[in-house]
Amino acid sequence: MAQNGVIVEMKSLNNNNNNNGNYGIRVSWDSELGFYADVGDEQLWIDVLRTTLEYGLAPVSWTDYLYLTVGGTLSNAGISGQTFQHGPQISNVHEMDVITVIPEEEIFYCVGFLLSSSGYDECKILDNQNEEILKYCDSVKWVRLLYDDFSKFTKDQEHLISIDGLDYVEGSLMLEQSSINNWRSSFFSPSNQTKIASLLSQNKIMYCLEMVKYYDDHTSNTIDEELKKLVKGLKYLGGFMFKKDATFVEFLNRVRSGELELQSKGMWDVPHPWLNLFLHFFKKKILLMYTNLKCRWDDRMSAVIPEEETFYSVGFLHSSSGYDECKILDNQNEEILKYCDSVGLNIKQYLPHYKTKEDWIKHFGKKWNIFQQRKNQFDPKKILSPGQRIFN
Numbered sequence: 272m273a274q275n276g277v278i279v280e281m282k283s284l285n286n287n288n289n290n291n292g293n294y295g296i297r298v299s300w301d302s303e304l305g306f307y308a309d310v311g312d313e314q315l316w317i318d319v320l321r322t323t324l325e326y327g328l329a330p331v332s333w334t335d336y337l338y339l340t341v342g343g344t345l346s347n348a349g350i351s352g353q354t355f356q357h358g359p360q361i362s363n364v365h366e367m368d369v370i371t372v373i374p375e376e377e378i379f380y381c382v383g384f385l386l387s388s389s390g391y392d393e394c395k396i397l398d399n400q401n402e403e404i405l406k407y408c409d410s411v412k413w414v415r416l417l418y419d420d421f422s423k424f425t426k427d428q429e430h431l432i433s434i435d436g437l438d439y440v441e442g443s444l445m446l447e448q449s450s451i452n453n454w455r456s457s458f459f460s461p462s463n464q465t466k467i468a469s470l471l472s473q474n475k476i477m478y479c480l481e482m483v484k485y486y487d488d489h490t491s492n493t494i495d496e497e498l499k500k501l502v503k504g505l506k507y508l509g510g511f512m513f514k515k516d517a518t519f520v521e522f523l524n525r526v527r528s529g530e531l532e533l534q535s536k537g538m539w540d541v542p543h544p545w546l547n548l549f550l551h552f553f554k555k556k557i558l559l560m561y562t563n564l565k566c567r568w569d570d571r572m573s574a575v576i577p578e579e580e581t582f583y584s585v586g587f588l589h590s591s592s593g594y595d596e597c598k599i600l601d602n603q604n605e606e607i608l609k610y611c612d613s614v615g616l617n618i619k620q621y622l623p624h625y626k627t628k629e630d631w632i633k634h635f636g637k638k639w640n641i642f643q644q645r646k647n648q649f650d651p652k653k654i655l656s657p658g659q660r661i662f663n
């Protein structure tokens with residue numbers, strides 16, 4: 272935090288009724304822009320969802336978990352299984368009000384790491400290409416396919432994001448010792464869990480491809496046929512395709528039930544030493560992974576991704592029982608990073624945390640010069656974001 276800085280408890284802004292009945296979230300229509308939502312950065316994404324749904328609409332790009340603030344995820348990127356198609360959340364913001372003394376258009380690309388403590392007030396969630404950005408369907412077909420072969424699993428993911436048809440694609444790793452349903456979502460029925468557990472005890476490790484297609488009353492008759500076509504030719508294990516119907520909101524809010532369950536057992540508010548990476552290819556097995564396309568990201572922004580057109584998001588989403596275990600997991604994360612470095616894997620951290628300026632320069636790579644220029648232009652005294660230790 273900036274020394275002697277002022278901190279605004281933005282949740283208090285929630286009390287400002289904007290005459291529409293919606294507190295800090297307004298849905299509007301413009302002949303040029305189409306539908307868009309004007310959202311205070313203090314708002315939680317779950318509330319953005321609830322409010323836009325009242326208009327039969329919803330943003331197209333999400334995070335897995337919705338009880339995060341708009342300002343918080345836009346400070347990073349905001350990624351999930353929709354990113355391959357719609358880009359990260361930052362690619363779906365048309366306009367932002369930034370509280371600053373320097374009114375420059377370029378400041379739009381500088382929020383986040385560079386200026387996070389300068390404060391964003393409000394943003395307009397909309398697509399840059401004026402495509403439909405707020406779209407909504409009632410229901411989803413939610414499918415998981417299991418693999419015992421890593422390269423078949425990644426090839427199928429790459430294939431699925433290259434074709435038009437799906438609304439969400441993610442993937443994860445299943446280990447013999449980990450529970451089959453986890454906090455990220457409980458999906459498998461008890462009988463399917465037994466079936467999977469028996470396969471896992473032979474294979475020790477398996478890969479789970481997760482995909483979703485939205486549908487509504489108009490498409491409910493054809494959705495099964497469409498799904499059949501989409502999975503045709505995929506190389507998952509025979510008999511290990513699992514399907515489920517859910518409402519649109521149940522699906523988007525899938526992590527919430529896991530959170531409440533962990534909260535009730537006192538297991539949510541524990542340290543979570545996560546490591547999130549973007550990388551082009553693998554030499555080691557990972558935990559959560561899904562494929563992204565570079566073309567969906569705006570290169571002018573300070574979010575950093577690999578150079579290659581296709582890359583993976585990889586998450587090691589650890590939970591620890593306390594600070595001792597947290598330290599062990601932290602060290603393990605360090606080892607993973609060192610390993611990547613030693614074998615020349617060109618990784619980029621998502622939600623990065625570095626201790627030296629050299630590491631930050633390496634992280635930003637080709638973007639470092641422009642990043643530094645912008646810092647000099649918009650925050651010449653290096654007052655903002657000292658906690659990142661990039662310029663301080």
Ligand SMILES: Cc1cc2nc3c(=O)[nH]c(=O)nc-3n(C[C@H](O)[C@H](O)[C@H](O)COP(=O)(O)OP(=O)(O)OC[C@H]3O[C@@H](n4cnc5c(N)ncnc54)[C@H](O)[C@@H]3O)c2cc1C
Binds near residue numbers: 313334389
């Ligand atoms: C359970 C959980 C699940 C997650 N899942 C995902 C996921 O699926 N995808 C994903 O992309 N990320 C995910 N994240 C990471 C998430 O994007 C970051 O942790 C983000 O920082 C969370 O936002 P927050 O509301 O906690 O904001 P904070 O952590 O409070 O803020 C984050 C940063 O943004 C700055 N900031 C916030 N609001 C403003 C503002 N109005 N003006 C200026 N600066 C501001 C803060 O100063 C801070 O530096 C997850 C996090 C958690 C805890």
